[in-house]
Amino acid sequence: MVLSIQHLSKKYSKEKFGLRDYSLNIENGILGLLGPNGAGKSTLMKIIATISKPSSGTITLDGRDIVKEPNYIRKILGYLPQDFGVYANLNAYEFLEYIAAMKGVGGPNLRKRIEMLLEGVNLIEAAKLPIGTYSGGMKQRIGIAQALLNDPKVLIFDEPTVGLDPEERVRFRNLISDLAQDCIIILSSHIVSDIETIADEVAVMKGGMLITKGTQPDVIKSVAGKVFEIVMEGSAVNDFKTKHLVINSIRQKENTRLRYISDSVVNTSIPCTASLEDAYLFLTKNNA
Amino acid sequence: MHKMNNYKSIIKGDYQQRTRSYAFLITLAISLYLAYTFVPAPGANYTTVKIGKYVGENNTAWIGHVTAMMTSIFLSLFGFYLINSSIKKDRDTEVGMIIATTPVSNFKYLFTKVLSNFMVLLTITGLVSIMGIILVFARSNGTPFNIVQFLLPYLLTTLPCMFFISSLAVLAEVFLGKWPILQYIGFFCLFGIITANVLPGTGTTAKILIDPFGVKMVMTGMENLVRQQYDATATVGSVGFNLSSGQEVKTFLFQGISWSALYIISRLLWIGISIFAIFIASKFFHRFDVKEKISSRKKKNIITENIEARNVLQEIKRSALPSILTDYGILPFIKTELLMLFRKGPKWFWLVNIGGMIAMFFIPIKIAHQFVLPIVWFMQVGRWSDLASKEKTNRIHYFTYAAYQPLKRLLTSQIIAGIVIAVTLALPLLIRYLLAADLLPVLNIFMGAVFIVLLAVCLGILSEGKKLFEILFFGITYFNLNLFPITDYFGAVSSGKSLALIMLPIIAVLLMISFVKRKYEIEHG
Numbered sequence: 114m115v116l117s118i119q120h121l122s123k124k125y126s127k128e129k130f131g132l133r134d135y136s137l138n139i140e141n142g143i144l145g146l147l148g149p150n151g152a153g154k155s156t157l158m159k160i161i162a163t164i165s166k167p168s169s170g171t172i173t174l175d176g177r178d179i180v181k182e183p184n185y186i187r188k189i190l191g192y193l194p195q196d197f198g199v200y201a202n203l204n205a206y207e208f209l210e211y212i213a214a215m216k217g218v219g220g221p222n223l224r225k226r227i228e229m230l231l232e233g234v235n236l237i238e239a240a241k242l243p244i245g246t247y248s249g250g251m252k253q254r255i256g257i258a259q260a261l262l263n264d265p266k267v268l269i270f271d272e273p274t275v276g277l278d279p280e281e282r283v284r285f286r287n288l289i290s291d292l293a294q295d296c297i298i299i300l301s302s303h304i305v306s307d308i309e310t311i312a313d314e315v316a317v318m319k320g321g322m323l324i325t326k327g328t329q330p331d332v333i334k335s336v337a338g339k340v341f342e343i344v345m346e347g348s349a350v351n352d353f354k355t356k357h358l359v360i361n362s363i364r365q366k367e368n369t370r371l372r373y374i375s376d377s378v379v380n381t382s383i384p385c386t387a388s389l390e391d392a393y394l395f396l397t398k399n400n401a
Numbered sequence: 402m403h404k405m406n407n408y409k410s411i412i413k414g415d416y417q418q419r420t421r422s423y424a425f426l427i428t429l430a431i432s433l434y435l436a437y438t439f440v441p442a443p444g445a446n447y448t449t450v451k452i453g454k455y456v457g458e459n460n461t462a463w464i465g466h467v468t469a470m471m472t473s474i475f476l477s478l479f480g481f482y483l484i485n486s487s488i489k490k491d492r493d494t495e496v497g498m499i500i501a502t503t504p505v506s507n508f509k510y511l512f513t514k515v516l517s518n519f520m521v522l523l524t525i526t527g528l529v530s531i532m533g534i535i536l537v538f539a540r541s542n543g544t545p546f547n548i549v550q551f552l553l554p555y556l557l558t559t560l561p562c563m564f565f566i567s568s569l570a571v572l573a574e575v576f577l578g579k580w581p582i583l584q585y586i587g588f589f590c591l592f593g594i595i596t597a598n599v600l601p602g603t604g605t606t607a608k609i610l611i612d613p614f615g616v617k618m619v620m621t622g623m624e625n626l627v628r629q630q631y632d633a634t635a636t637v638g639s640v641g642f643n644l645s646s647g648q649e650v651k652t653f654l655f656q657g658i659s660w661s662a663l664y665i666i667s668r669l670l671w672i673g674i675s676i677f678a679i680f681i682a683s684k685f686f687h688r689f690d691v692k693e694k695i696s697s698r699k700k701k702n703i704i705t706e707n708i709e710a711r712n713v714l715q716e717i718k719r720s721a722l723p724s725i726l727t728d729y730g731i732l733p734f735i736k737t738e739l740l741m742l743f744r745k746g747p748k749w750f751w752l753v754n755i756g757g758m759i760a761m762f763f764i765p766i767k768i769a770h771q772f773v774l775p776i777v778w779f780m781q782v783g784r785w786s787d788l789a790s791k792e793k794t795n796r797i798h799y800f801t802y803a804a805y806q807p808l809k810r811l812l813t814s815q816i817i818a819g820i821v822i823a824v825t826l827a828l829p830l831l832i833r834y835l836l837a838a839d840l841l842p843v844l845n846i847f848m849g850a851v852f853i854v855l856l857a858v859c860l861g862i863l864s865e866g867k868k869l870f871e872i873l874f875f876g877i878t879y880f881n882l883n884l885f886p887i888t889d890y891f892g893a894v895s896s897g898k899s900l901a902l903i904m905l906p907i908i909a910v911l912l913m914i915s916f917v918k919r920k921y922e923i924e925h926g
Contacts, residue, residue, distance in 0.1 A: 164803050200741060214733035219730075220725050
């Protein structure tokens with residue numbers, strides 16, 4: 114399967130763009146979308162999920178235009194929005210049956226599938242309680258269950274780890290890896306480590322534009338040999354920050370350890386192995 | 402001074418938030434249209450205030466008094482539904498949680514809500530009064546305009562009434578916040594009781610004073626004037642829109658009533674009572690600690706919290722999940738929509754519905770059709786009002802708009818589910834007509850059911866909320882119970898075939914608007 118996005122733009126007003134001339138090809142595997150707030154990640158995901166229409170450009174799935182034929186992708190789509198709600202009066206079974214009807218799936222195994230998904234997201238004990246009584250984490254888990262109801266071939270997860278505790282985040286990553294065998298998975302997150310551990314490819318976005326896309330080593334190459342650490346007195350930190358792109362700072366009693374990116378090394382600095390987070394911050398802060 | 406500024410800022414923010422809504426604009430438009438009709442044009446086939454055969458000559462005093470009285474009544478009717486969710490809004494948006502952590506006291510918070518409600522109604526009253534002034538110049542045949550004579554009825558009658566309604570809306574939210582449906586029905590009943598007392602009749606001084614709308618005293622003054630000078634037997638039949646085609650209408654010179662000190666005190670007393678009631682309510686206000694106050698929900702929360710504490714996301718093996726078949730039918734949707742409609746509101750409310758249905762079986766069929774059916778249908782206002790807007794308010798639209806053929810399948814099933822409820826509730830009446838082989842009322846009631854559900858769907862989609870339908874439905878029901886032919890959408894007053902001819906195109910238009918707008922929403926997110 115190939116999802117091809119060509120010259121996609123979403124214009125809200127004369128000046129305001131959600132996406133600008135965005136082109137990207139996505140094949141089976143996991144694509145991690147990284148970008149600061151307002152980068153256009155959710156806009157892109159909504160357009161792929163057929164909730165929003167682009168102002169211009171095309172999106173095709175195996176050659177079929179999904180802007181013109183949204184139902185083509187809807188049949189095989191699993192989508193977990195960033196900020197979704199629930200019908201508070203329905204219980205988990207009823208809600209998932211409702212979502213199954215929306216996705217156009219049914220048959221004798223539906224109930225069993227729902228049950229297994231609820232077991233998987235560990236909501237089986239609370240399954241008969243109104244969803245309105247669930248906590249944020251429980252709602253997020255029911256969101257994950259609904260995305261898998263229809264055996265999707267295209268999965269879109271917008272900030273899926275919000276509300277999950279650290280252990281659940283690890284399990285979620287495992288789940289994604291398992292699903293990625295014959296699927297396209299698009300995953301956005303603010304947390305670089307969520308993407309770092311599972312994404313086959315990474316796309317970095319800013320201001321509605323694609324800054325770079327590639328495998329993690331490809332993206333990291335952009336900062337290779339430019340990442341350093343230096344320890345300095347606290348009073349000198351502010352001045353240093355105005356001259357260099359500081360990625361991280363850790364206070365150590367009177368001193369501060371700074372991790373920074375620079376083309377030229379400052380005295381007493383130690384070169385470091387570049388990470389995806391370094392590359393992400395370098396790309397999004399440098400490409401103003 | 403600093404505290405006053407804080408007050409001002411809170412009220413201003415609340416006011417701005419609420420006046421920037423479709424519901425406000427539509428209520429304003431309805432109010433202006435009604436204001437225009439409060440003073441019938443020469444030759445119009447209706448009257449609004451008539452004492453026996455007499456109506457006042459169109460001068461400043463008459464137009465000022467009539468428009469102020471009518472505003473008191475009709476803006477109370479529509480206004481309550483416009484303003485009665487200010488606390489709910491804070492709760493839904495979780496702004497309430499922030500407010501709860503600030504030093505603002507319960508009383509101050511509730512009182513700012515009353516004041517911002519009042520500001521909203523005051524804005525509409527102000528614009529209605531401007532319409533009244535335009536009518537003075539348009540219809541008074543050059544009689545001089547006296548600003549004091551015109552504004553006094555607004556100041557003494559309408560404004561205290563609006564303050565009372567503003568406070569009542571907050572009280573309803575404090576004590577019945579959990580059950581919006583009871584707020585609607587409760588106000589409907591209270592409105593009926595108050596308006597039943599506004600006519601002069603055998604009004605004693607005490608009865609005049611206990612009228613929060615302040616209309617009874619003005620009406621009594623007008624009636625006394627006509628009785629003393631023109632017709633000793635003249636009485637005010639009703640206040641509102643009364644058809645008068647073919648009836649003789651005479652005019653009398655009205656130069657205003659004398660505002661007694663007792664009346665002014667009574668109006669101030671109503672303001673005082675409203676403030677005191679808010680003070681009492683502040684002792685019971687939940688301050689957004691809703692779980693504490695809702696015991697059944699609390700119990701459920703304890704269960705879910707415990708469950709969460711020991712369970713987290715497990716492994717899901719995709720290959721182990723049983724295969725499923727495609728099923729593009731709409732029956733599961735209809736089932737869920739019906740389930741949601743059924744579960745809305747308190748469970749015991751269904752007993753009231755069943756009571757209404759039983760009544761429709763046994764009471765005279767005309768009364769059942771004219772009075773019980775519109776009341777039973779109106780009791781479903783909370784069920785129908787968000788039928789097609791609940792996806793957005795519950796943020797489910799991310800799922801529904803990405804569903805397979807959402808327009809054809811989901812919207813259709815929502816409409817069908819709404820109609821099923823309406824027809825089911827009307828079933829006893831339908832059976833009686835069928836047993837009597839009287840098919841025309843059956844058709845009219847069915848069309849009425851389709852119409853009212855489509856009106857809810859269409860207004861919900863257009864306004865992206867439920868208020869607009871609630872306000873209109875309340876107004877329509879009020880006119881239904883007063884047997885107004887123009888709002889008779891289910892053939893209670895006129896049972897001719899012509900109703901179907903009128904309703905069919907209206908239904909078609911509502912259907913078309915709903916589908917076109919929803920299609921646009923689905924396509925553009």
